[in-house]
Amino acid sequence: MVIWGNEKMMTTPELASRYYALMLENKRAQIVDELYAQDIVCKEPEHAIAMGISTITVGLEAVKAKAKARAAMVAEIHGDYCSEPLIAGHFFSVVLGRDLTLKGKPRMSLQEIGVFEVKDGKIVTEQFFY
Amino acid sequence: MVIWGNEKMMTTPELASRYYALMLENKRAQIVDELYAQDIVCKEPEHAIAMGISTITVGLEAVKAKAKARAAMVAEIHGDYCSEPLIAGHFFSVVLGRDLTLKGKPRMSLQEIGVFEVKDGKIVTEQFFY
Numbered sequence: 603m604v605i606w607g608n609e610k611m612m613t614t615p616e617l618a619s620r621y622y623a624l625m626l627e628n629k630r631a632q633i634v635d636e637l638y639a640q641d642i643v644c645k646e647p648e649h650a651i652a653m654g655i656s657t658i659t660v661g662l663e664a665v666k667a668k669a670k671a672r673a674a675m676v677a678e679i680h681g682d683y684c685s686e687p688l689i690a691g692h693f694f695s696v697v698l699g700r701d702l703t704l705k706g707k708p709r710m711s712l713q714e715i716g717v718f719e720v721k722d723g724k725i726v727t728e729q730f731f732y
Numbered sequence: 733m734v735i736w737g738n739e740k741m742m743t744t745p746e747l748a749s750r751y752y753a754l755m756l757e758n759k760r761a762q763i764v765d766e767l768y769a770q771d772i773v774c775k776e777p778e779h780a781i782a783m784g785i786s787t788i789t790v791g792l793e794a795v796k797a798k799a800k801a802r803a804a805m806v807a808e809i810h811g812d813y814c815s816e817p818l819i820a821g822h823f824f825s826v827v828l829g830r831d832l833t834l835k836g837k838p839r840m841s842l843q844e845i846g847v848f849e850v851k852d853g854k855i856v857t858e859q860f861f862y
Binding site: 685688689690691693694695696697698699713714715717719731732 | 819824828845862
């Protein structure tokens, strides 16, 4: 734990543990509110464009809007999975899985690797691989 | 295991296991020879430029040349570490650690996250986070 002014700033292992604990409780909105920096940069693969997802999203409000737009496409979530994080320096990595049905689509299973960069106790970049 | 013509093509979990087994034996050259595609693309962070490392290296020969140039900078490797891989779809992720002394430098400890993309039984992209 690093003390910075009056605030206690989470280290990368602390932040990764908090992320993992919140994912196990499926508190995705709280993860964004509590752990993401204002200037968060989210990177998705090039082929995500075909699914109507931007390859780069910048800023907390834009990331929240993206999550909201995605949630609106979902008919039902049948199951969620998050692996324990791997940690290296100021980065951590997890596998995220989701068993879901999008509106008007057949049920499907999605898996991705997420890599998160931590700076000053917040997540400043996230990049997804799928 | 997918059969393709007369060749047995490794699945992503099989390839990740093989990568991990070879890393534990510190057979890094064999990993490149055996597991990398001819058109491998290696991505390093932007700040690597300051260390004389290209952010993008394309092709097996260029990746081998990069490894050779890096090895020439090393005075002594004191220890190596590779985590068990996380696997999601056709990607896997590991933490790589190295305790080493570069020529003319103090001993240091390096840690990075590597994310690998698999296609047709070979690693086609690798991206490092540090």
